[in-house]
Amino acid sequence: MALVKTIGIRKDYRLGEATVHALRGVNIQIDPGEFVAVWGPSGSGKTTLLNLIGAIDEPTEGEIFLNGRKLNALSDNERTEVRNRSIGFIFQNFNLIPVLSALENVMLPLQISGESYSRAKKTAGSRLEEVGLSRFIHHRPDNLSGGQSQRVAIARALIGTPVLVIADEPTANLDSETSDKIITLMREINQKGKTTFIFSTHDRRLLEHCDRLIEISDGRISEKEQS
Numbered sequence: 044m045a046l047v048k049t050i051g052i053r054k055d056y057r058l059g060e061a062t063v064h065a066l067r068g069v070n071i072q073i074d075p076g077e078f079v080a081v082w083g084p085s086g087s088g089k090t091t092l093l094n095l096i097g098a099i100d101e102p103t104e105g106e107i108f109l110n111g112r113k114l115n116a117l118s119d120n121e122r123t124e125v126r127n128r129s130i131g132f133i134f135q136n137f138n139l140i141p142v143l144s145a146l147e148n149v150m151l152p153l154q155i156s157g158e159s160y161s162r163a164k165k166t167a168g169s170r171l172e173e174v175g176l177s178r179f180i181h182h183r184p185d186n187l188s189g190g191q192s193q194r195v196a197i198a199r200a201l202i203g204t205p206v207l208v209i210a211d212e213p214t215a216n217l218d219s220e221t222s223d224k225i226i227t228l229m230r231e232i233n234q235k236g237k238t239t240f241i242f243s244t245h246d247r248r249l250l251e252h253c254d255r256l257i258e259i260s261d262g263r264i265s266e267k268e269q270s
């Protein structure tokens with residue numbers, strides 16, 4: 044069964060008197076364990092698509108299934124639960140909490156879902172070790188480089204053992220060498236744990252790392268298999 048399936052999704056935004064057609068009938072399917080890039084120019088609909096798959100927003104039309112469960116049919120509370128239990132998010136601005144250490148940032152989702160302090164600390168420590176940051180667990184975000192901050196965000200995204208990680212332009216604020224390292228790290232995690240990743244980018248160089256490319260242009264997609 045597909046992990047993600049969208050059927051004819053359309054998303055319109057109202058902008059004053061105008062309507063922006065951000066997605067114009069998108070059908071995609073992503074299987075468990077895939078490492079998929081969504082590539083397209085600025086304004087093509089990448090963030091809109093990822094927000095719909097991540098149950099952050101709802102489509103104007105069409106259906107979205109995650110693990111066979113129809114997201115449109117869920118209440119707000121149920122959608123929040125799906126997000127918390129099944130999906131890890133990585134953002135271009137890292138979205139770390141500045142007053143918390145790396146360790147505390149990674150622990151937070153577990154603590155919110157009721158895990159004890161000591162278990163959350165242990166799990167977060169292991170995740171930070173996996174992303175190569177054992178020596179930096181007590182650093183706050185303003186004492187970390189961009190690449191290190193994104194590693195913390197990756198550790199945080201993985202903390203609840205999600206089935207799907209959604210990364211919206213995870214390398215947009217990183218130099219090209221660091222971008223390569225971040226995508227390589229995500230790829231290693233994908234291959235080791237079979238976690239499914241979808242990441243968006245407008246950087247063509249990063250496409251060589253993915254299994255499959257979903258190309259989006261003006262709210263429509265044309266898929267291209269990577270060799």
Ligand SMILES: Nc1ncnc2c1ncn2[C@@H]1O[C@H](COP(=O)(O)OP(=O)(O)OP(=O)(O)O)[C@@H](O)[C@H]1O
Pocket residue numbers: 056057058063064065083084085086087088089090091092245
């Ligand atoms: N909240 C909103 N209200 C109105 N229009 C929006 C909103 N969000 C996105 N749009 C518009 O929808 C279209 C798709 O935007 P989206 O952010 O999904 O594209 P993107 O490919 O992620 O772009 P970028 O690479 O610049 O982030 C654009 O025309 C954008 O201006």
